[in-house]
Amino acid sequence: MHRLICSLLVALVLLVIPGLARAQVHQHENETGVAIVRSLESLRDLDYDSWQTVAYRKGQPGQPVVLRIVGYPGKLRLNHPVSLQVLAGRHTWILNDITLENPVLVGDGREAAAEFSLDPLLDDLSNNRPLRLVLPGVFTELPIPPYVVSEWRSLQTLPLF
Numbered sequence: 001m002h003r004l005i006c007s008l009l010v011a012l013v014l015l016v017i018p019g020l021a022r023a024q025v026h027q028h029e030n031e032t033g034v035a036i037v038r039s040l041e042s043l044r045d046l047d048y049d050s051w052q053t054v055a056y057r058k059g060q061p062g063q064p065v066v067l068r069i070v071g072y073p074g075k076l077r078l079n080h081p082v083s084l085q086v087l088a089g090r091h092t093w094i095l096n097d098i099t100l101e102n103p104v105l106v107g108d109g110r111e112a113a114a115e116f117s118l119d120p121l122l123d124d125l126s127n128n129r130p131l132r133l134v135l136p137g138v139f140t141e142l143p144i145p146p147y148v149v150s151e152w153r154s155l156q157t158l159p160l161f
Helices: 002-016 018-022 121-123 146-155
Strands: 025-029 036-042 049-058 067-072 083-090 093-094 113-117 133-136 138-143
Touching: 002 138, 018 025, 025 146, 036 138, 036 146, 049 138, 049 146, 121 146
Parallel strands: none
Antiparallel strands: 025 036, 036 049, 049 067, 067 113, 083 093, 083 133, 133 138
16 A cells, blocks of 8 residues: 555656756856857757757856757758747747857758747746747647756756756
């Protein structure tokens, strides 16, 4: 009986807080020695294509948070600028394409990545609701689960370790 109760408690905890086990916010220094905090996730769109989402902030809290979406080279070519639509229920946000402000991405001939200013979305969110990303001509819907939204929101204020 004791084992059954313990098993039920463990199952309940895993069901209630599934995102805690998957949180992946990391800190490292870039090639110029600037501290970066980031959330890195691989997600699949509704067509079952894989995408890497990297939300990051350079330096201290208060600096801009950027979302980078990366597709597999050779499978995708992005023409910039292209706005990212973010949907949540009846709410819609349009995030500006800032890819051409990043010299590393401008010089990358694969053209398989795009960057967007994430702060307008994060400033407006009051909870970790699931989101859907739409990148016209690239994917029609990329679901973002609540645990990823939580990671993204934490990047605005997370202190450097």
